[in-house]
Amino acid sequence: MTGIKDIAKKAGVSISTVSYALNGSERITEQTRQKVLKIAKEMNYIPSLAGRGLKKQKPKSLRCMLLI
Numbered sequence: 001m002t003g004i005k006d007i008a009k010k011a012g013v014s015i016s017t018v019s020y021a022l023n024g025s026e027r028i029t030e031q032t033r034q035k036v037l038k039i040a041k042e043m044n045y046i047p048s049l050a051g052r053g054l055k056k057q058k059p060k061s062l063r064c065m066l067l068i
Helices: 004-011 015-022 030-042 049-055 059-067
Strands: none
Touching: 004 015, 004 030, 015 030
16 A cells, blocks of 8 residues: 655655645645656555544544444
8 A cells, every 4th residue: 555655755755745745735836746646646545544534633533443
């Protein structure tokens, strides 16, 4: 399973930059965003639902996932 660390390594950018690109932040250039998104697609990146739940602070979702 491909993670943002893998994408960052291949793109030669930081993990934060990959996160910004994937989340549509304006903190990076459009050129960098496109580079990261292209690599993510090539590597078949799929966002982690558990990670998204933590980021959005929805612990109920995580608890339900852990019980399964």
